[in-house]
Amino acid sequence: xxxxxxxxxxxxxxxxxxxxxxxxxxxxxxxxxxxxxxxxxxxxxxxxxxxxxxxxxxxxxxxxxxxxxxxxxxxxxxxxxxxxxxxxxxxxxxxxxxxxxxxxxxxxxxxxxxxxxxxxxxxxxxxxxxxxxxxxxxxxxxxxxxxxxxxxxxxxxxxxxxxxxxxxxxxxxxxxxxxxxxxxxxxxxxxxxx
Amino acid sequence: xxxxxxxxxxxxxxxxxxxxxxxxxxxxxxxxxxxxxxxxxxxxxxxxxxxxxxxxxxxxxxxxxxxxxxxxxxxxxxxxxxxxxxxxxxxxxxxxxxxxxxxxxxxxxxxxxxxxxxxxxxxxxxxxxxxxxxxxxxxxxxxxxxxxxxxxxxxxxxxxxxxxxxxxxxxxxxxxxxxxx
Numbered sequence: 001x002x003x004x005x006x007x008x009x010x011x012x013x014x015x016x017x018x019x020x021x022x023x024x025x026x027x028x029x030x031x032x033x034x035x036x037x038x039x040x041x042x043x044x045x046x047x048x049x050x051x052x053x054x055x056x057x058x059x060x061x062x063x064x065x066x067x068x069x070x071x072x073x074x075x076x077x078x079x080x081x082x083x084x085x086x087x088x089x090x091x092x093x094x095x096x097x098x099x100x101x102x103x104x105x106x107x108x109x110x111x112x113x114x115x116x117x118x119x120x121x122x123x124x125x126x127x128x129x130x131x132x133x134x135x136x137x138x139x140x141x142x143x144x145x146x147x148x149x150x151x152x153x154x155x156x157x158x159x160x161x162x163x164x165x166x167x168x169x170x171x172x173x174x175x176x177x178x179x180x181x182x183x184x185x186x187x188x189x190x191x192x193x194x
Numbered sequence: 195x196x197x198x199x200x201x202x203x204x205x206x207x208x209x210x211x212x213x214x215x216x217x218x219x220x221x222x223x224x225x226x227x228x229x230x231x232x233x234x235x236x237x238x239x240x241x242x243x244x245x246x247x248x249x250x251x252x253x254x255x256x257x258x259x260x261x262x263x264x265x266x267x268x269x270x271x272x273x274x275x276x277x278x279x280x281x282x283x284x285x286x287x288x289x290x291x292x293x294x295x296x297x298x299x300x301x302x303x304x305x306x307x308x309x310x311x312x313x314x315x316x317x318x319x320x321x322x323x324x325x326x327x328x329x330x331x332x333x334x335x336x337x338x339x340x341x342x343x344x345x346x347x348x349x350x351x352x353x354x355x356x357x358x359x360x361x362x363x364x365x366x367x368x369x370x371x372x373x374x375x
Contacts (some may be wrong), residue, residue, distance in 0.1 A: 014278060020323050020326055020327075021195065021326065021330070021336050022336050023341065024266035032199035037355070041355075045233045045255060053340060053342065053344070054342060055337040055340040056240075056246075056337060056340045056341050057239060057334060058240045058243075059237065059240045059340070059341065059344045060344075061240075061300065062233050062237040062240050063233075063237060063344065063348075065232075065233035065236070066230055066233035066234055066237060069227065069229040069233060070227075072211075072232075076227075093318055093319065094318070094319030095318075095319075107317045110275040111230055124368050142357070142358055143354075145274055146267065146353055146357040146358070147265065147267065147357060149357050149358055149361045149362065150361050151361055151365035151367075151368050153361055154361050154364075154365035155363050155368075155369075158365070158369075164220075164223045164362065165223060165226060166368070167362060168223055168224060168226075168227060168310075168362070169227070171358035171359070171362075172227065172230055172355070173355040173357065174354060174358075175270050175351045175358065176351060176354075177346040178347070178351050178354050179348055179350055179351040180329045180347070181318060182314050182318045182343070182347035182350055183343060183344070183347050185318045185319060185321065186313075186314055186321045186325075186326065186341055186343060187326065188277070188317055189323070
């Protein structure tokens, strides 16, 4: 459907992910582990990521609840803009796997990938409109230097038309990828198509 | 889907540290996404459950304090410092985590956990398979490694949430007369 992007080691191609340590074997999973897998993601039972994290089912349950509520809840910041923020964070942190997944989701919602190509090239200047540039810049700021975020940072988002409800969704989308990137980067690695 | 903590059951750490008083406009904004707030508090409760096997509560609190020192996130560091002291953390370990250099700690298990913490907080792109391998080599089980990684990754989220909400509260105070004291 869309043009393949391969820019500075980042791509919008579909990748797999492989865990570096032993996963939970479905055949010996507890009822709680199976229930959490089913709540977490439609493909969790065949995903290395979920099968590894379900070693601690209650922690995974809470994480998945937060993640799904942040990325998929109706209203507030558009889902495409949440995906844009997640892609910027993943680009800053160097998470090639997360960047590929959320680049694809942005494209599914927005029916374009021009801004994704910009994010892969240089997230600090990315954005096709003032609003996108402000969203990307805030995502960089909260990712790279959370202690430097101030009322002025919020004022720059108000200035391009974001409401407080939208800013909350943006902040959640950035923060949850500080979490997600560290799991994907540090517990396994992306597998590129043959 | 059911949550393991009862809605409205009590304190919310992020509200407290970001200065969101119940009934204030910013508290109302945040709690319009109450499912996120509940799962955030629920994650904290699960990660610091005293009964969770694998890593001791003191070990988890020392990791949290070190992560907040490195980020830096002063208010959260204060919270985890108080909890680590109350949980009986060893003075030498506390000093190393607060001000010193954890790689010089004598305890190889705590040393491995804190070196992993430093890498994930400061430069997750550089934390590779070899670094992960130092944890089983220090005698830490796979389920305990999952706890440790989720804990550090959660702290990366929690520190940004508190910082961002604090900035939103400050922005409201600057522009909204209805939020003046």
